[in-house]
Amino acid sequence: MDELLKILASNALESRETIARMLNLSVEEVQARIAEYERAGIIRGYQAILNEDQLDLDKVTAVIEVKVTPQREGGFDRIAERISRFPEVRSAYLMSGAYDLLLFVEGRNLREVAAFVSEKLAPLEGVLSTATHFMLKTYKRLGVLMHPETPDERLAVSP
Amino acid sequence: MNASLSLRDRLARQVRDIPRSGIRDFFDIVSTMRDVISLSIGEPDFDTPWHVREYTVFALERGATHYTSNLGYLELRRALSRYVARQFGAEYNPETEILVTVGVSEALDLALRALLNPGDEVLYHEPCYVSYRALVLFAHGVPVAVETRAEDGFRLTRAMLEARVTPRTKVLLLNFPNNPTGAVMSRQDLEEIAAFVREHDLLVITDDIYAELTYDQPHTSIVSLPGMRDRTILLHGFSKAWAMTGFRLGYACAPAELTEAMMKIHQYTMLCASSLSQKAALEALSRPEQDVAEMVEEYRRRRNFIASALADLGLPCTRPLGAFYAFPNISRFGLSSKDFALRLLREENVAAVPGTAFGECGEGFLRCAYATSMDKLKEAMERLARFVQRLERERR
Numbered sequence: 065m066d067e068l069l070k071i072l073a074s075n076a077l078e079s080r081e082t083i084a085r086m087l088n089l090s091v092e093e094v095q096a097r098i099a100e101y102e103r104a105g106i107i108r109g110y111q112a113i114l115n116e117d118q119l120d121l122d123k124v125t126a127v128i129e130v131k132v133t134p135q136r137e138g139g140f141d142r143i144a145e146r147i148s149r150f151p152e153v154r155s156a157y158l159m160s161g162a163y164d165l166l167l168f169v170e171g172r173n174l175r176e177v178a179a180f181v182s183e184k185l186a187p188l189e190g191v192l193s194t195a196t197h198f199m200l201k202t203y204k205r206l207g208v209l210m211h212p213e214t215p216d217e218r219l220a221v222s223p
Numbered sequence: 224m225n226a227s228l229s230l231r232d233r234l235a236r237q238v239r240d241i242p243r244s245g246i247r248d249f250f251d252i253v254s255t256m257r258d259v260i261s262l263s264i265g266e267p268d269f270d271t272p273w274h275v276r277e278y279t280v281f282a283l284e285r286g287a288t289h290y291t292s293n294l295g296y297l298e299l300r301r302a303l304s305r306y307v308a309r310q311f312g313a314e315y316n317p318e319t320e321i322l323v324t325v326g327v328s329e330a331l332d333l334a335l336r337a338l339l340n341p342g343d344e345v346l347y348h349e350p351c352y353v354s355y356r357a358l359v360l361f362a363h364g365v366p367v368a369v370e371t372r373a374e375d376g377f378r379l380t381r382a383m384l385e386a387r388v389t390p391r392t393k394v395l396l397l398n399f400p401n402n403p404t405g406a407v408m409s410r411q412d413l414e415e416i417a418a419f420v421r422e423h424d425l426l427v428i429t430d431d432i433y434a435e436l437t438y439d440q441p442h443t444s445i446v447s448l449p450g451m452r453d454r455t456i457l458l459h460g461f462s463k464a465w466a467m468t469g470f471r472l473g474y475a476c477a478p479a480e481l482t483e484a485m486m487k488i489h490q491y492t493m494l495c496a497s498s499l500s501q502k503a504a505l506e507a508l509s510r511p512e513q514d515v516a517e518m519v520e521e522y523r524r525r526r527n528f529i530a531s532a533l534a535d536l537g538l539p540c541t542r543p544l545g546a547f548y549a550f551p552n553i554s555r556f557g558l559s560s561k562d563f564a565l566r567l568l569r570e571e572n573v574a575a576v577p578g579t580a581f582g583e584c585g586e587g588f589l590r591c592a593y594a595t596s597m598d599k600l601k602e603a604m605e606r607l608a609r610f611v612q613r614l615e616r617e618r619r
């Protein structure tokens with residue numbers, strides 16, 4: 065992967081000046097390349113990584129395994145894209161193995177998610193079955209540990 | 224007891240006469256201060272790769288808590304032999320030519336003690352790692368420093384060595400990539416040194432502890448040059464490339480007679496390196512490419528950042544090509560290295576080690592370690608910029 069993308073993927077707020085220094089590029093070049101990635105749709109957005117457990121939100125997340133029948137034209141994509149359009153679905157992946165789609169679905173409470181599954185998702189044509197698991201606690205998201213890191217224990221001066 | 228002799232007078236001369244390390248003096252001052260951003264730390268800021276730590280816990284549960292063979296676990300020496308062949312380009316027999324030690328620190332001590340008779344001279348290049356001179360003296364040898372210069376990119380040349388070699392010279396001690404300058408030696412540079420070594424029939428100790436941490440060209444070790452393996456002790460360890468400083472694990476590779484001699488000292492003084500650390504090292508060797516590559520990539524970005532930031536401040540700095548140190552020249556402000564470092568510390572809470580801690584020829588330089596997070600590096604460079612502006616105003 066392009067080093068520029070690696071830097072942005074680990075800290076999208078890194079200043080363009082610093083990125084330019086790190087990559088031996090000019091600031092203009094960095095800006096132009098980022099703009100190009102955005103235009104090409106390779107960079108799809110920038111978000112903060114929240115530790116939601118600390119926010120006491122009225123929110124539950126369910127991980128839902130879905131078995132579907134691929135459609136005649138469009139295979140899995142048509143049904144998957146249709147499901148992905150529901151705002152409740154935060155992430156959706158096509159999987160190999162015992163089921164086909166893996167969804168991360170958010171709602172205010174268990175009842176809301178259950179209603180989504182039974183009223184929206186399960187009745188869709190092509191959906192064969194679903195299995196819903198509720199998430200209890202987040203330890204790590206997007207490569208970031210949610211618990212405070214251990215402080216730097218190195219001596220302040222060493223040879 | 225003879226009351227007229229103080230305890231100090233009774234110390235062994237070669238111990239008493241060695242001054243305290245400049246690093247320790249500086250540490251004592253830094254440790255009285257709070258909220259210091261430290262560019263004086265000679266160890267990685269990365270955590271030891273998790274699989275290594277996890278495996279060490281497993282090894283502890285499995286009971287790897289006994290003495291090991293004096294040379295170290297054979298399984299580890301076999302893995303080292305494979306790694307060394309790939310990384311350094313020299314073959315060593317794991318049964319007889321590899322000794323696992325308590326860090327490169329112990330290996331250095333063993334190598335010098337195994338080779339030196341009182342009065343034997345050791346050629347080494349300054350600025351350099353703080354231990355070399357003291358270790359030569361502890362081993363009753365005579366340290367002979369050769370000064371490398373910024374104009375040459377702090378590389379060593381044959382001419383410099385020819386000027387200091389004598390009939391008593393026995394050993395040449397090398398360290399590239401270099402602490403504190405970040406200098407590296409190309410194959411061509413080393414060929415010249417190897418020719419000098421062969422002609423004067425010297426032995427070589429090469430401290431290649433930063434071998435993996437090069438940013439523009441892969442490391443070449445002098446052991447890979449013709450005729451060198453059989454007169455060289457190669458030292459390497461896990462502290463730097465794997466961020467395993469606290470494990471205290473290193474090793475020496477050398478022809479069997481030399482390994483046997485070092486082992487003789489090691490078996491009586493240390494018995495063996497820590498069993499758990501040896502297990503950790505074995506696990507570290509299971510996937511070196513991934514672990515090390517990620518860290519090297521990050522160090523390279525920081526190197527680029529700090530080199531560019533120092534240039535913007537008008538502090539001339541030989542481009543660091545390896546290790547994780549930049550060694551800018553700060554002499555234009557008319558302050559000694561020590562005064563510059565002390566004022567930078569007091570006025571801006573940034574700690575960087577005065578160049579003189581690494582030899583007298585480090586006067587006029589400052590060692591800035593970039594083994595610290597980008598956020599801290601950025602902040603440190605901003606503070607350094609403010610400090611430099613203040614010094615410039617004062618001089619007007």
Ligand SMILES: Cc1ncc(COP(=O)(O)O)c(C=O)c1O
Nearest residue numbers: 223326327328352402460462473
């Ligand atoms: C050049 C050099 N050699 C040896 C060492 C000591 O390494 P170890 O932790 O393996 O004893 C260091 C540590 O800073 C070093 O910079």
